[in-house]
Amino acid sequence: MLLAIDIGNTNVTVGAFDGERLVASWRVATNARKMADEYTLELNGLLPMKGVPVESIRDVSMCSVVPPLTGVFVDVVRHLFNTEPLVVGAGTRTGVKVMYDNPRDVGADRVVDAAAAYQRYGGPAIVVDFGTATVFDAIASDGTYLGGAISPGLHIAAESLFLNTSQLRRVELQRPQSAIGKNTVHAMQSGLVFGYIGLVEAMVQRFKDEMDAPTVKVIATGGLASLMSQETNVVDVVDEDLTLRGLQYVHALNAIAAGDASPGGLS
Numbered sequence: 278m279l280l281a282i283d284i285g286n287t288n289v290t291v292g293a294f295d296g297e298r299l300v301a302s303w304r305v306a307t308n309a310r311k312m313a314d315e316y317t318l319e320l321n322g323l324l325p326m327k328g329v330p331v332e333s334i335r336d337v338s339m340c341s342v343v344p345p346l347t348g349v350f351v352d353v354v355r356h357l358f359n360t361e362p363l364v365v366g367a368g369t370r371t372g373v374k375v376m377y378d379n380p381r382d383v384g385a386d387r388v389v390d391a392a393a394a395y396q397r398y399g400g401p402a403i404v405v406d407f408g409t410a411t412v413f414d415a416i417a418s419d420g421t422y423l424g425g426a427i428s429p430g431l432h433i434a435a436e437s438l439f440l441n442t443s444q445l446r447r448v449e450l451q452r453p454q455s456a457i458g459k460n461t462v463h464a465m466q467s468g469l470v471f472g473y474i475g476l477v478e479a480m481v482q483r484f485k486d487e488m489d490a491p492t493v494k495v496i497a498t499g500g501l502a503s504l505m506s507q508e509t510n511v512v513d514v515v516d517e518d519l520t521l522r523g524l525q526y527v528h529a530l531n532a533i534a535a536g537d538a539s540p541g542g543l544s
Contacts, residue, residue, distance in 0.1 A: 278293055278300075278329065279335070280358070281293075281294065281338050281339070281520075281524035281525055282338070283339070283341075283524065285343070285408055286342060286409040286410075287409045288307055288500065289346075290302065290520065291303045291320070291323075292521035293329045294521075300328075300329065302518060302521060307346070309343055309346055316350065320353065331357060331358070335358075336360060337354045337360060338525065339354070339364055340364070340386050340524060363528050365389055370527070370530055371389065371530065372396075372527075373391050373422050374422065375422045376422060386406075391414055391523075392420075393520070393522045394416055397516070397519075400417055401415070401490040401493045402415075402496060403493055403495045404416070405481070405498070407430065407500060407502050410427050410429060410430045412425060412428075413427075415488055417488070426480060426484075431470075431473055448462050450466070450504065451466060451504070452466070453470065473505065474508045477505065482511075496513065496516055496519065497512045498516050498519040500517070502515050502516075502517050503517065
């Protein structure tokens with residue numbers, strides 16, 4: 278089996294693949310101060326809880342946007358699974374041509390998402406990742422990564438309101454009853470949820486205009502993808518496991534390049 282590990286700023290998302298099929302996934306809080314031994318114990322306990330024996334993991338594919346944890350998880354993989362992980366980064370074969378001014382500036386998770394989106398849904402496509410940041414990525418009809426946009430995520434915005442005002446509190450990110458809030462909590466929820474829906478709809482339309490394509494598939498991913506996609510009709514597909522699927526695909530692509538396997542598709 279293959280273990281895919283996506284190290285994000287808020288969560289570390291882990292998925293186990295049997296061939297091309299995602300059989301189980303886990304999310305743990307990102308903590309850059311944790312040591313390799315702590316994450317080793319955590320994974321060692323989590324995998325069997327969903328019927329994935331630790332000894333069944335033969336390969337690992339990972340990407341990271343938290344540099345201090347990249348080496349930590351390499352050590353975890355070596356000690357727990359006795360294998361060398363594929364760490365997606367500059368020079369990794371992904372099947373994606375990156376049109377950024379400096380391709381090395383693009384986060385590995387964004388390239389992996391683009392690979393998965395194109396292989397799974399075709400192009401042209403727009404990926405909206407509702408993570409720590411709300412990230413928009415544009416993929417051309419031939420799979421080329423065109424570029425994107427980055428804005429603060431909902432959690433960052435909500436926390437900023439709490440930390441930088443005297444009378445506003447932390448609120449749960451959920452849909453309020455109406456856009457016109459009748460109390461402070463609902464008013465904040467309206468500004469955050471409905472406000473970000475306006476952001477998404479406007480950015481998606483601008484992307485479509487600049488991509489000049491008659492039809493563009495819009496894929497939402499990330500922890501808040503389900504909540505946000507319910508409030509707009511611009512999202513065509515919700516795929517919360519897009520990055521994990523991309524890591525599986527990229528691993529298979531590099532395996533075939535090494536003469537070990539064939540990439541196949543994405544399930």
